[in-house]
Structures are given as C-alpha cells and as structure tokens.
Amino acid sequence: MRLYNTLSGTEEEFIPSGERVKMYVCGITPYASSHVGHALSAVVFDVLRRYLEFQGYKLQHVQNFTDVDDKIIARAAKQGVTYRELADRYIQEYTSDMDLLNVKRAHAYPLATDAIPRMVEVIADLIDKGYAYPSNGNVYFRVTMDDDYGKLSHRSLDSMIAGARVEVVEGKEHPMDFTLWKAAKPGEPAWESPWGPGRPGWHIECSTIALDHLGESLDIHGGGLDLVFPHHENEIAQSESYTGRIPFARFWVHNGLLNLGEDKMSKSLGNLVGVSEALEHHSSDALRLYFLSSHYRSPLNYSAEGLAAMERAAERLRNALRQDSTTGNDALDPSHYEKQFVTAMDADLNTPQAIAALFDLAHEINRARERGQKVGQAQNSLRKLGDVLGLTFRERTSQEALSLEPLAELFKDIGATLNASGHHKLAGWVNSHSDAQDAATIVETLLAIRRELRQVREYDFADTIRSRLADLGVGLEDAQDGTVWKHRQSVV
RNA sequence: GGCGACGUAGCCAAGUGGUUAAGGCGGGGGUCUGCAAAACCCCUAUUCGGCGGUUCGAUUCCGCCCGUCGCCUCCA
Incomplete structure (x- = not known):
C-alpha cells in the first residue's frame, strides 16, 4: 500500500522491514478523561492496523502511557490522591472507552514509570557520546550535535529561533536544547539518577520504550499531527543519536486534528467532548464512520449534527445486512466492491472512498435482493470489509x-x-x-x-x-x- | 515573523490534465404499504474561492489575490 510519510513529505510504498510490522503509537497522558480527539487518533491507527492485518501482515502494536508528568502531579495534588492513583484511574477509563469504540487493544501498553531505569541508562549514554549534558540536576539534549535536527518537521534550527517564542532557560547551552531529565522539586515524585532525584522528560520516554519493545528501528511511528514538533522530532534526535541507526522509524504517520467548532479541541481551550459523552449519544459505528469519512490527514470538525447524519448512514449499512432470501437462484458477486475497497485503502488509507465502496455494495445488495438474488455472500463481504474499518453493524441495545x-x-x-x-x-x-x-x-x-x-x-x-x-x-x-x-x- | 494545510452541491466529503465530478446526510417526485418506515427508481454542482498563465484542453499544473485553519509552547 501507499502510505504518506511525514519524514519524506510524500507517499511511499509501504513494505515492512521484517516478519512483523512494528508499529509504535504515542499514547495519552492519563490526567483527565480522554476526549473525542484521542478517539479519532486511536481509530485512525486502529484502522491502519486492521488493514495491514487484513492484507496478511503480522503486527506488533505498542502504545505507551505517560503516567507521570507535571499535569498528573499537579492534578493529583489538587485532588489529594497520589499521581499513581490518578494515572491508573484514567488509564482504566481510556481502556474502557477504546473498547467501546471497538479499538483493538495494542499488544503492549508500557508505562513510562516502568521504563525509568532504562531511560537513565540511555540518558547516561547520550551524555557519554556528547549528545547531552547535565546542568543543575537537569539533563539537556544538545541539538547542535545533531546535524539533521528538524528533518521531520522540515525546519531548521535557525528558523525555529526566528520564531522568537523560544524562551531562554538558565543552564541551557542552546535555547532549543530540550529536557531529558528534570530535577524534582520538593514533594514531587522522584527517581534516583546520577544527576540527582528527578523524572524523565517526555520525549525520552517514547524513545526508550519503543527501543525496548520494538528494537532500534520501527516500521511505523504514529501520533497526532500536533506531535510532529517537538515530540517526534526530539524522539528522532534521541533515538538516532543513541543507536546510531537511521532511520529510527521508517514511516512517520500523523493524523489530522479534531476541531470543535472553530477551534482545535485542546486541553488548554477547555472545549473538550469526552469519549464517553459522545458514546452516550452515538453508536461506535457512527463515530467511526464520522472520523473515517474524511481523510485521516485532514482536520475534522466535530459536530453533533454530523454524527447524527452518520447514525442514519450506519443504519443504511445495517439494513443491507438483513435476512437473506432463501429462494433465490443466482448469487450477487461482491468481488468488484472488494477491489474498490482495497484500491481505496491502498491509496494512503483513503477511507472516504473505501466507505463509498461499502455503500455501493450495500446498495447493490438491496437491489439484488429485490431482484431475488442470493446476497449472503455479498453480506459477508460487507461485514468483512466493515470490520476492517472497525464497524460492528450492531445497534445499541x-x-x-x-x-x-x-x-x-x-x-x-x-x-x-x-x-x-x-x-x-x-x-x-x-x-x-x-x-x-x-x-x-x-x-x-x-x-x-x-x-x-x-x-x-x-x-x-x-x-x-x-x-x-x-x-x-x-x-x-x-x-x-x-x-x-x-x-x-x-x-x- | 517562520513552516505547512485547506477552500468541490443546502451540509459533510472523495477525486481526476480530456468519456456521465464518488459516497453519505438533507430535499423533491414516484413504486411498495391501510398509512408509515425500510428498500427500490428518478431528480437535486454545465461546475470545483477569485484573477491571470502554461496547454489543443485545467476543478486538477504554475503565479498572484481573497478567505479559513494548523504547527512553531503542554496537547492525539
């Protein structure tokens, strides 16, 4: 299949490097309920996975939980619980939300906190190699040591500084140097390290976990478009500097972001719609059809009206799966629609077109039934293709x-x-x-x-x-x- | 300021250098039905933000303009 690669900025033919497709997707920071933007991202990578599996590939899908960070700590303190309790609660909620959305579970959900000793090793090695330096209990990555820093987000160090929003931090050699290890403030959860008690920076977590679970080179690294810079750029810098192996990930795949009304749905704007809230009003099929009815790299506006329309569309597909006639003689052959579906999905996961093939098939099933043909085989095909998109065709009970x-x-x-x-x-x-x-x-x-x-x-x-x-x-x-x-x- | 994306029917949204510009929702008419619903049939963009250019030919390529949005700071 052809897959767009943020790294090259073009579509490329996707061929896995080995037996198993190694896919790493950045997970959430569990400090609040997950919102429909998270759901969109999860559905996109779930569909990528399902389609690759449909094509006969074996996958290893790993998704982390950033279970300690500033916001978790702050929020836990406010609620009078430990960061652990807070993180566990929202991890559990996320898991159950994703189950309801029919998102296949990843093969592993590593926790950042479990990988801290490994991160300390990696950071120490980066210091040895000259890619990082300690400073007042913190450790920073030295971006000037990395000649191709900026290659993912397609910008140069100079242009980043020209952006003028970089704030000067005491102890950093270069304003774009980023944190690998963060010294703990009094009262914060902390882990021991050669540089004093503290906790890892956000980026090193993903580098280390991906390395440990999937090895030095990934087939696919995914996440939301908002992670391209700085998170994924920094992951590349860390991982490639540490292993010396380029590229860290062969395909960088990013989903477009979900907007609410005029604005991006984001924590800072507070304009969030929770996954569970959305699932109260809409079936998972409607939600998935809605997410997938526009291309995964495009931005999408969340709208309740749009979802209601998709609910009716989902019903249309379901209606095509009603009882087959038993008296028919010849049968409807669905292969034409299966080809259309595959062609669409092969073109950088063109789910809008794939969905159109599903509707065409459903329509043809209805027509054939009226003609008195057998449609059982075509219905199975519709179910099978729908399953690639994670559709259940179930009504809510x-x-x-x-x-x-x-x-x-x-x-x-x-x-x-x-x-x-x-x-x-x-x-x-x-x-x-x-x-x-x-x-x-x-x-x-x-x-x-x-x-x-x-x-x-x-x-x-x-x-x-x-x-x-x-x-x-x-x-x-x-x-x-x-x-x-x-x-x-x-x-x- | 730097980088990037997008502007297609009432709404959502694919797509292509040249036969009828997918699909869904909505709307109109019809078949079926006691009436509905579902399903089926027909209709609903001579036209793809605007202006130029390249071309035999552009919605599709190039330039400019207008408009919308994202990233550059935590974020899927």
Whole structure:
C-alpha cells in the first residue's frame, strides 16, 4: 500500500522491514478523561492496523502511557490522591472507552514509570557520546550535535529561533536544547539518577520504550499531527543519536486534528467532548464512520449534527445486512466492491472512498435482493470489509438506548386507553406485564397489541402507538414477516 | 515573523490534465404499504474561492489575490 510519510513529505510504498510490522503509537497522558480527539487518533491507527492485518501482515502494536508528568502531579495534588492513583484511574477509563469504540487493544501498553531505569541508562549514554549534558540536576539534549535536527518537521534550527517564542532557560547551552531529565522539586515524585532525584522528560520516554519493545528501528511511528514538533522530532534526535541507526522509524504517520467548532479541541481551550459523552449519544459505528469519512490527514470538525447524519448512514449499512432470501437462484458477486475497497485503502488509507465502496455494495445488495438474488455472500463481504474499518453493524441495545420510565408510563397509559375503549383482552396483556423491568418486554407487548388492532383495522389506535413509541425513540417498520423495531437516534 | 494545510452541491466529503465530478446526510417526485418506515427508481454542482498563465484542453499544473485553519509552547 501507499502510505504518506511525514519524514519524506510524500507517499511511499509501504513494505515492512521484517516478519512483523512494528508499529509504535504515542499514547495519552492519563490526567483527565480522554476526549473525542484521542478517539479519532486511536481509530485512525486502529484502522491502519486492521488493514495491514487484513492484507496478511503480522503486527506488533505498542502504545505507551505517560503516567507521570507535571499535569498528573499537579492534578493529583489538587485532588489529594497520589499521581499513581490518578494515572491508573484514567488509564482504566481510556481502556474502557477504546473498547467501546471497538479499538483493538495494542499488544503492549508500557508505562513510562516502568521504563525509568532504562531511560537513565540511555540518558547516561547520550551524555557519554556528547549528545547531552547535565546542568543543575537537569539533563539537556544538545541539538547542535545533531546535524539533521528538524528533518521531520522540515525546519531548521535557525528558523525555529526566528520564531522568537523560544524562551531562554538558565543552564541551557542552546535555547532549543530540550529536557531529558528534570530535577524534582520538593514533594514531587522522584527517581534516583546520577544527576540527582528527578523524572524523565517526555520525549525520552517514547524513545526508550519503543527501543525496548520494538528494537532500534520501527516500521511505523504514529501520533497526532500536533506531535510532529517537538515530540517526534526530539524522539528522532534521541533515538538516532543513541543507536546510531537511521532511520529510527521508517514511516512517520500523523493524523489530522479534531476541531470543535472553530477551534482545535485542546486541553488548554477547555472545549473538550469526552469519549464517553459522545458514546452516550452515538453508536461506535457512527463515530467511526464520522472520523473515517474524511481523510485521516485532514482536520475534522466535530459536530453533533454530523454524527447524527452518520447514525442514519450506519443504519443504511445495517439494513443491507438483513435476512437473506432463501429462494433465490443466482448469487450477487461482491468481488468488484472488494477491489474498490482495497484500491481505496491502498491509496494512503483513503477511507472516504473505501466507505463509498461499502455503500455501493450495500446498495447493490438491496437491489439484488429485490431482484431475488442470493446476497449472503455479498453480506459477508460487507461485514468483512466493515470490520476492517472497525464497524460492528450492531445497534445499541435497548438497555443502552432506551430509558425504562417513559416507556412504562406509556405502557400504563395505553393499558388505560384500551380498557376505556373496551379492549379488555388487550388491556389484560398490559396488566400481565405491568411489572416489566426491561424496555424490550414493554415494546414487544405493545407491538403485539398493535398487531391485533391492525388486524381489526383500528388503524388510528395502532398509529397512535407507533407515533408515541417514535416519540420515545423507538422506530417501527412493518415488514411482510412482522414488525421490526429499533432505537432511532434522537435529533440532538 | 517562520513552516505547512485547506477552500468541490443546502451540509459533510472523495477525486481526476480530456468519456456521465464518488459516497453519505438533507430535499423533491414516484413504486411498495391501510398509512408509515425500510428498500427500490428518478431528480437535486454545465461546475470545483477569485484573477491571470502554461496547454489543443485545467476543478486538477504554475503565479498572484481573497478567505479559513494548523504547527512553531503542554496537547492525539
């Protein structure tokens, strides 16, 4: 496949260097709930992984957690918990959010704090080699020693300084020198080192963890576009200076960032939408379709309206997966659509086009079914290709989507109306389920009642039940072989 | 100030130097249905921010302009 490489600034043919594709993706700093921007990034690399696996590659996917840093420490102190407790809490939350998004788990989630002794070794070696120097309990990387510093972000040291936002820090030889080891202030969690107690800088963590888990050369290093500089630039500087092996990562892959309204969604602006918040209102399929309906390198604006539209689009795909006909003779051949899908994904993960192939296939399935063809094979194909994008084609269950109280109230109400209008038999059905504790039982009973009403042509009453269920988010479809109901996304 | 991205229908969003500019949502009409819903059929950009240039031919390449956004500081 062709894959855009930030390092070269072009698309290149992706061929792994060995048996397994070694993919390292920068993880989160667990000091707060993860937001939909994190979800976007996770989904992008999940799809890259799924597609490579679909193509028959074996992968080793590693993603770190930066479980100690200034913000974690500050926040933990504020809440009166240890940094450990705070980090663990948000790591757990992140993991469960990603599970709900159907993101495949990485093969390893190393913690920064577990790798500190190794980082100390690496830093010491960098000092020995002249790439770093201690200063007042800190250790800095000497950027002037690295001839190709700036090659990833495509800027020169001079132009960085011309940016004029570099602040002069006491003890640094060069304003762009960055921290490898940070001396601890009193009361902060600290680890021993030859330079005094402290903790590692952010960048050295990823270099060291990647090195330890995946070796000196990665196939793919991923992350958000906002990490290109300084984080990934510095990782390259550290890793290549330490190992002498170039390149540290063969492909640098960066996803575009998610904006909220006019602004980038960022912690500093505080305009965050949490992953769990988004999942309360939208299915994971809708979220994934939304993320993947624009190219992964483009910026994307988060919008609830856009997601609601994707919810309907997801339903369209699901509808194509309904029961196959059993009587058909010839079968629909999905291979044309599979080719389209693969061609699209091969072109730097062109998921918008891949999704279009999915919709074309779904459309063709519906047409073929009307023609009386067998569509089972094509449906399997749709499921299989959808799975490459991490789509589940599952509706949210009634428990997740429907609240019981308004339904129970409606149920009672209908029972009373039935009684009042002389439908004592049907009112009895309500009574016999009057203590129903789940939404499904209530809906099913109402559907049975409605069927009876339709049979005796009391359409007004039947339609009332339908519309009142619709008000509660239950959509009805009367098909040949009975009525199907589903939760419909309420308009946000 | 430096580096970079983008501007395609009502909305979201692919794409190509030259046959009909994907797909989704929305909208209109029709088939089916007791009515709906779903599904199917038809329609919904003579046109790709503006102005020049290159070319037989540009939405696609180049230049300028206008507009939007990102990075350069913690950030997926």
